[in-house]
Amino acid sequence: xxxxxxxxxxxxxxxxxxxxxxxxxxxxxxxxxxxxISGFFHSTVSSTLGAIKGDPSASQSxxxxxxxxYFTAGILTGGVILGLSRNWVEAGLGxxxxxxxxxxxxASLLKLAGLGAMVGFGTKLGNGCTSGHFLCGLSRLSLRSxxxxxxxxxxxxxxxxxxxxPSATSSAAIKTTFASHLPSMFPQPDFxxxxxxxxxxxxxxxxxxxxxxxDPSAPPQENRSYQLIAARIMAFFVGIHFSxxxxxxxxxxxxxxxxxLSLSPELISSGAWDPSLAMVAIGGIIPASIAYFxxxxxxxxxxxxxxxxxxxxxxxxxxxxxxxxxSLVAPEWRTPANPSKIDLRLxxxxxxxGLGWGxxxxxxxxxxxxxxxxxxxxxxxxxxxxxxxxxVFVASMAVGGQIASSL
Numbered sequence: 001x002x003x004x005x006x007x008x009x010x011x012x013x014x015x016x017x018x019x020x021x022x023x024x025x026x027x028x029x030x031x032x033x034x035x036x037i038s039g040f041f042h043s044t045v046s047s048t049l050g051a052i053k054g055d056p057s058a059s060q061s062x063x064x065x066x067x068x069x070y071f072t073a074g075i076l077t078g079g080v081i082l083g084l085s086r087n088w089v090e091a092g093l094g095x096x097x098x099x100x101x102x103x104x105x106x107a108s109l110l111k112l113a114g115l116g117a118m119v120g121f122g123t124k125l126g127n128g129c130t131s132g133h134f135l136c137g138l139s140r141l142s143l144r145s146x147x148x149x150x151x152x153x154x155x156x157x158x159x160x161x162x163x164x165x166p167s168a169t170s171s172a173a174i175k176t177t178f179a180s181h182l183p184s185m186f187p188q189p190d191f192x193x194x195x196x197x198x199x200x201x202x203x204x205x206x207x208x209x210x211x212x213x214x215d216p217s218a219p220p221q222e223n224r225s226y227q228l229i230a231a232r233i234m235a236f237f238v239g240i241h242f243s244x245x246x247x248x249x250x251x252x253x254x255x256x257x258x259x260x261l262s263l264s265p266e267l268i269s270s271g272a273w274d275p276s277l278a279m280v281a282i283g284g285i286i287p288a289s290i291a292y293f294x295x296x297x298x299x300x301x302x303x304x305x306x307x308x309x310x311x312x313x314x315x316x317x318x319x320x321x322x323x324x325x326x327s328l329v330a331p332e333w334r335t336p337a338n339p340s341k342i343d344l345r346l347x348x349x350x351x352x353x354g355l356g357w358g359x360x361x362x363x364x365x366x367x368x369x370x371x372x373x374x375x376x377x378x379x380x381x382x383x384x385x386x387x388x389x390x391x392v393f394v395a396s397m398a399v400g401g402q403i404a405s406s407l
Contacts, residue, residue: 004259005271009095009250011188013276016249017283022201023242024136024284025291030208031231032324032333033067035238036132037075037365038123042401043068049402063330067235074239075365078200079372081240082247084380086373089247092193097247098373099255109392112360116367116393119356120400123364125407126152126349130363131242133350134281139288140297142339148350155354160261163359164272189248197248200241204234214325224328231326243369249280252370254361261358299323300333349404360393367394 024035047065082089082097090096123129126148128137133152137145208214213226250256259274267273299322306319320327357363362370371390378387 004262004274007256007259007276008186008274009256009276010186010279012093012095013249013279014283015189015194016245016247016251017280017285018287019198019201019241019245019248020131020135020280020284021139021286021288021291022205023238023245024131024139025288025295026201026204026234027067027071027238028136028292028324028333028335029296030234030325031063031067031330032326032335033064033330034132034136034335035071035242036128036136037071037242037368038120038129038363038401039127039132040068040071041364041368041398042120042124042405044072045398045401046405063231064334067231070232070235071239072368074236075243075368076239076372077236078240078243079369080376082243082369083373083376086377089193089197092190092196093248094187094189095250097250097252098370099253109389112389112393113396115356115360116362116396117400117403118352119360119363119367119393120397120402121404122152122349122352122354122356122400123397124349124401124404126346126353129353129365130357131365135284135288137339138281139285140292140335140339141289142336144336144339144341144346147342148346151347151350152354152357155351156358157261157263159355159358160258161264161267164262164267194248197244198241200237200244204237204241207233207237208325220328227326227329231329242365243372246366246369250276251280252366252373254366257357257361257363257366261361296333300335303333362390362393364397367397 027033027035043065047069086097119129126133128145128148129152133142133145133148138149208227208230211226211230212218213223213230215223218226246252256274256276259272260277262268262273303319303322324330324333353363367390371387371394374387374390
């Protein structure tokens, strides 16, 4: 069973998209990093395994693996908070943030393990998923991300449509029209609830200034220490805020995602297609794109110009005004050096991710957040609530990513 047009929540999805735009632009402008959840997850798994094995490189102070760990911790913490406050959040939003698993088709654990491994392998091989390629990449007008998004979205739609139960496309349903299934009104979230869920954004946007991390009059070594603290706090609270955005937008509900992927004429006519998540693209991509081209790209272009003009034996002097805000710990922009590079790894990884996403409605961010939320319910309400399914999916996703890392 999937959500359809009757469950359409465009205002929620737009609000969630706007929250995502804030999260990804803050991380990019202040730390120079693309908010790619699969990349952060795979990096966290690799560094954790390295630490267990006693690999000295696992404790390196490089900003990326450090931020990856804190972001992953943040998105899991956000899931826990959502699990603890689920009744209040759902009352305020007027919609469910998690699916009732008794109404969702449950695949066998072995099949879920295979699909999770496929998502993990594909996102690592293709270097991104719905956050890194779809939201971040498209907001920068990256050709590489455009090709990846078109590939995994097309494959996911084809997977969803071809695996939909025949009853959903019966001749009786085909005779109806899309407009006939439109509800008389769409649910609207409570403004106060949305406002409370912005608390992490207030923290991650203000913490560098509060810590004095960007004070030009402070000694460089002291500034660097404060910037490292700020980077950790920011990554953690960006993760929490992004998890809240996933809940508000509806992306934590596999039925809603599968409803959005139900893009065939028959399913659209029958009312099985839920267009809500298109508003995530509008709220997430457009504001992030405007912010990128106004605040980040001019700096990147000027840096490239200076680098091209400088003597190769004497590199151009770095200008902190052209670097990420936390330039002492994040001196580089970590956007792809060649955003037009299209290769077999990108295509193959996107195909595999699309297959797994289209079959389950799960991608890395929602899977991690939902696992944390449902784990809380298991402890507080003594309900299994599908937590085993999600654990198997996430664990397999981690294994798939590690296998792809060895290629």
